Amino acid sequence: MNSEVLRAVVDCLIPADDFPGAYEAGVCDYLERLLQTDLAHQAEFFRAGIEAIEAEALGRFDKPFAYLSASEQSSMLAAIESGAVETSWPIPPACFFEMLVNTTIEGYYSEPQQGGNRGAISWVMTGFEEQLDS
Amino acid sequence: MNHYDAIIIGTGAAGGIVACVLSEAGKHVLLLERGSCLSFADVGRDHLRNQRLAIYGHNAGPDVNGNPRVFVDPQGRSRIVKPYELDYHNNAACVGGGTRVYGAQAWRFHPDDFRMATKYGVPEGSSLADWPISYETLEPFYERAEWELGAAGNGDSIQHQIPRKRNYPLPPVGPSPQTVALQNAARQLGWVTTPVPLFINTEPYGGRAACIKCKYCVGFACPTDAKNGSQNTVIQRALATGTCELKTSAVVETIDTDERGNVSGVSYFENNGGKPQRQTARAKMVIVSGGAIESARLLLNSRSALHPAGLGNEHDQVGRNLQGHLYPRAYGISPTKIFDGVGPGVTIATTQFNHNNPGIIGGGMLADDFIKPPIDFWYDSLPPDLPRWGIENKRFMRENYTRVMHVRGPVQDIPSPEGRVTVDATVRDQWGIPVARLSGTTHRATVEAAEFLRQRGEEWMRVSGCDKVWSAQPGLILSGRQHQAGTCRMGSDPKSSVTDEWGRVHQHNNLFVVDGSLHVTNGGFNPVLTIMALAFRGAEFIARAI
Numbered sequence: 164m165n166s167e168v169l170r171a172v173v174d175c176l177i178p179a180d181d182f183p184g185a186y187e188a189g190v191c192d193y194l195e196r197l198l199q200t201d202l203a204h205q206a207e208f209f210r211a212g213i214e215a216i217e218a219e220a221l222g223r224f225d226k227p228f229a230y231l232s233a234s235e236q237s238s239m240l241a242a243i244e245s246g247a248v249e250t251s252w253p254i255p256p257a258c259f260f261e262m263l264v265n266t267t268i269e270g271y272y273s274e275p276q277q278g279g280n281r282g283a284i285s286w287v288m289t290g291f292e293e294q295l296d297s
Numbered sequence: 298m299n300h301y302d303a304i305i306i307g308t309g310a311a312g313g314i315v316a317c318v319l320s321e322a323g324k325h326v327l328l329l330e331r332g333s334c335l336s337f338a339d340v341g342r343d344h345l346r347n348q349r350l351a352i353y354g355h356n357a358g359p360d361v362n363g364n365p366r367v368f369v370d371p372q373g374r375s376r377i378v379k380p381y382e383l384d385y386h387n388n389a390a391c392v393g394g395g396t397r398v399y400g401a402q403a404w405r406f407h408p409d410d411f412r413m414a415t416k417y418g419v420p421e422g423s424s425l426a427d428w429p430i431s432y433e434t435l436e437p438f439y440e441r442a443e444w445e446l447g448a449a450g451n452g453d454s455i456q457h458q459i460p461r462k463r464n465y466p467l468p469p470v471g472p473s474p475q476t477v478a479l480q481n482a483a484r485q486l487g488w489v490t491t492p493v494p495l496f497i498n499t500e501p502y503g504g505r506a507a508c509i510k511c512k513y514c515v516g517f518a519c520p521t522d523a524k525n526g527s528q529n530t531v532i533q534r535a536l537a538t539g540t541c542e543l544k545t546s547a548v549v550e551t552i553d554t555d556e557r558g559n560v561s562g563v564s565y566f567e568n569n570g571g572k573p574q575r576q577t578a579r580a581k582m583v584i585v586s587g588g589a590i591e592s593a594r595l596l597l598n599s600r601s602a603l604h605p606a607g608l609g610n611e612h613d614q615v616g617r618n619l620q621g622h623l624y625p626r627a628y629g630i631s632p633t634k635i636f637d638g639v640g641p642g643v644t645i646a647t648t649q650f651n652h653n654n655p656g657i658i659g660g661g662m663l664a665d666d667f668i669k670p671p672i673d674f675w676y677d678s679l680p681p682d683l684p685r686w687g688i689e690n691k692r693f694m695r696e697n698y699t700r701v702m703h704v705r706g707p708v709q710d711i712p713s714p715e716g717r718v719t720v721d722a723t724v725r726d727q728w729g730i731p732v733a734r735l736s737g738t739t740h741r742a743t744v745e746a747a748e749f750l751r752q753r754g755e756e757w758m759r760v761s762g763c764d765k766v767w768s769a770q771p772g773l774i775l776s777g778r779q780h781q782a783g784t785c786r787m788g789s790d791p792k793s794s795v796t797d798e799w800g801r802v803h804q805h806n807n808l809f810v811v812d813g814s815l816h817v818t819n820g821g822f823n824p825v826l827t828i829m830a831l832a833f834r835g836a837e838f839i840a841r842a843i
Contacts, residue, residue: 176686182695201353237687264686269352272672272694273344289671289698290636291512 168217169194171229175236176267182288185271185279193270193279205262212259215252219243222250301327301542301580302843304563306549306595309394310825311812311832312586313527314442317534318836320541324843327578328535329547329565331587332358332391334528340398340518344670348389348398348779349516351381356517357398358390363727366590369736371773377724386621386735386777388588392545395588395779396526396825400515400643400667401496403448404822405439405459405830408432409652410659410709413818417658423740424618424714425658428817429787429798436462438830443494446829447502447525450494455648458489467499470508475635475665475702475761476644482760488649493664496825497641498523503530512668514641550575550730551599552583552808558603560808566728573728581843582807584800586832589619589781589814593718594733596785596795596802596810609785609802609810612792616718618783620739620819621776622661622707623747627754628678629702629763636699642668650753651709651821657749658742659709661821663757666703674698680767702763704754707780708747709821711740716775718784735775744773780824785814800835806842811835 173185173194185191198206216239220228223239231239242248244264246257270279272289286292302324305312316328335357341347346354354361359380368384369375378385388395409416411428419425442448444466452464469492472480483490497514498507508523522529535541546568555561562579585592593616597607609615646664654660669677675694678701684690715737724732751770758766788794791803800815802808813819813828820827 177691178688180688180691182691197353240686268675268686269345269672272675273670274342277343277345285671285694288695289674290634291638291671291698293638 166213167229168227169213171236172213172216172240172263173267175233175240176264177271178233183284185267188271188279188284189281190267190270190279193277194266196278197266197270202266208254208259209262211254212263215250215254215256215259216243219248219250299578301325301578303327303582303584303839304329304578304580305584305586306563307394307586307588307591307812308392308527308532308543309388309586309588309812310396310527310828312584313393313531313535314829314832315584315586315811315836315839316541317531318833319840319843320535320538322840324540324840326535326541327580328541328543329549329563330392330543330545331548332389333545334392335397335518337518337520342513342517344672346381347516350670350673350676353381355381355387359387365724365726366732367721367724367734369734371738375734384735386590386775386781388779388781392532392543393526393528397528398516398518399526399779399825400641401524401526402643402823403443403450403494403496403826404662404820405461406432406820406822406827407459407648407651410818410820413659416652420658420711420740420742422713423742424712425740426786426788426793426817429789435827435830435834438833439826441833442826442829446496446530447498448494448496448826449499451492454491455489458648458651465494467502469493470495470497470499470641470644473635473639473642473644474633474637475631478631478635478702478761479645479665479704479757482757482762483647485760486756488647490645490647493643493646495641495643496525498525505529508641510639510641512638512640512642512670515667548728548730549595550728552585552595552608553577554599554601554604554608558601560608560805582809582839584809584811584839586812588812589784590718590733590735590777592810592812592814593784594720597718597720598731608808609795609805611804614786614793614795616784617714617716618712618786619716619718619735619737619775619777619781620710620712620783621778621780622710622819623743623771623774623776624705624707625747625751625754625768625770626703626705627751627758627766627768628680629758629761629766630697631700631702632762632764634699635702638668640668642666647757650750654746654749657746658711659746659821661706661708661746661750663704663706663750663754666705671698674701678703680765702758702761704757706750706754707821707823708743708750710776710819711742711746712783712818713737713740735777738773738775741773747771780813780819782813782816782819782824785810786817787815788817799838800831809835809839
């Protein structure tokens with residue numbers, strides 16, 4: 164699940180600024196664990212969606228998703244969110260995208276033990292905690 | 298021994314009190330709990346699996362597997378739901394019930410909440426009715442619950458609306474930064490405010506420590522045991538008598554009747570780590586305190602030749618009038634930081650709009666909220682025009698998590714007989730017991746009140762100085778969940794109620810319901826203190842009757 168495309172996708176959903184983006188915070192690790200446990204029954208659906216994003220990027224730009232510019236990535240994901248895809252998807256794009264956003268956000272903002280909020284970084288960023296948890 | 302003075306089913310807000318009162322009166326009590334006794338560590342601090350935000354599971358029972366319900370949506374489509382799904386309308390299943398993980402707001406109902414039909418008339422299609430007892434009748438029992446469990450509040454602030462004879466035993470929680478802004482705005486608007494009463498030890502009380510002001514009240518357990526629920530107050534007292542026997546992982550299948558139709562005891566499954574074993578126990582009295590959904594389910598499942606529709610259901614009333622609360626919500630971005638990380642977070646409320654709102658039946662209270670973990674904030678509190686992802690979303694979380702002010706409030710449900718619990722014809726739980734089937738909604742007048750409260754919430758945010766204000770209101774949906782009530786309502790007429798004013802099921806001298814099921818209406822407040830007051834009153838009656 165730690166594929167190049169997934170890394171780029173989660174970093175587009177939660178980009179780095181002064182604070183880490185989703186990948187650096189551990190969201191791909193979080194997703195990997197979630198798809199082996201609570202969402203094991205949807206792992207294939209999720210994998211198909213990530214592959215479809217890559218196919219959509221190749222279809223639109225003739226380039227892998229990770230090699231698109233930030234604005235190309237964002238506008239393509241926005242199109243997927245609204246269901247306006249240009250390639251043939253094996254699963255409903257908007258439905259997949261909602262799951263992708265929710266799970267990425269859950270990893271980043273929930274407690275560090277879940278894996279996607281390393282060093283409680285999002286808690287420090289929001290102000291929920293003032294100091295880094297050890 | 299399997300013959301008791303009383304068998305109590307459920308250890309939540311009501312069952313614990315009944316066990317305490319009966320056992321302290323010297324009665325032999327069997328207290329049955331379907332869940333288990335959960336430690337602080339058992340409840341944990343999982344931000345995605347708790348009673349407030351339950352995305353992949355929850356933390357206070359029932360077990361995710363083997364305990365389904367059936368939910369029927371307004372279009373009539375039914376589906377099987379798991380305990381952590383919203384449409385399950387879960388309350389916790391563990392020793393202490395919902396009080397193990399509740400936020401612990403300790404509100405009395407308003408005197409007019411007991412006479413809704415008289416005050417407003419009965420809208421067509423609703424089952425709005427007066428309670429068989431008044432506020433004045435319940436007042437001493439409110440006081441008793443506040444003092445015996447330990448409530449913190451200011452007894453003077455709304456004395457003119459909800460009169461009390463005695464102050465709270467504990468001082469209220471202190472103000473937070475938003476409290477001042479909300480209080481000043483309410484003063485400008487001419488609205489009454491009060492500190493939010495809570496079952497939280499603001500000082501050491503009842504032999505337990507004071508609150509350490511952490512960020513984890515609602516949905517979680519308290520690290521210093523300073524949140525007062527059934528499990529650390531009345532149940533401890535019951536067990537200390539030596540005459541109360543508590544059995545956990547004990548799931549009641551039926552209330553049993555003898556050949557003449559009289560209640561004789563219960564049949565239940567006990568799971569001691571191995572294969573569940575069916576047990577029977579006999580008692581002079583049976584008290585059902587399983588919460589509004591499970592209590593109704595149990596009565597409906599207790600069928601026999603003499604009671605073919607279940608116990609207490611001769612007039613098809615058991616399970617009807619299911620209600621809880623709709624929660625309109627308003628948010629605004631404060632010009633200054635209002636988050637200080639000091640729990641519980643809920644500090645101030647207005648009771649200005651619980652009644653006497655033009656053109657509205659009832660109304661509700663509005664209060665600020667418990668501290669929300671960031672993921673809860675993301676799901677609950679973002680403006681509808683904010684992108685759900687990308688740098689703009691991250692920036693909003695970064696800049697505004699500590700600045701978003703929030704008020705919300707429980708709106709008094711106007712009950713409908715169509716909002717109801719039945720038992721499903723085919724779906725069964727892991728013990729083979731037919732499960733609860735939930736359908737219908739409350740009456741549409743509820744939504745008119747919710748919309749009115751949503752607008753007042755926005756007004757409060759604006760006058761508090763917020764730059765950007767937004768709000769949400771859930772529309773007409775089945776409410777229930779942690780505030781579930783109404784399914785075995787009290788009354789004097791057996792054709793339109795299930796029990797008398799003591800919780801005694803009509804036509805059964807030794808069968809009682811004592812929990813939120815009894816509420817004829819559910820007030821515009823968190824209902825737990827009223828559940829407790831009714832439990833003290835009912836339990837004293839039962840103790841005398843044994």
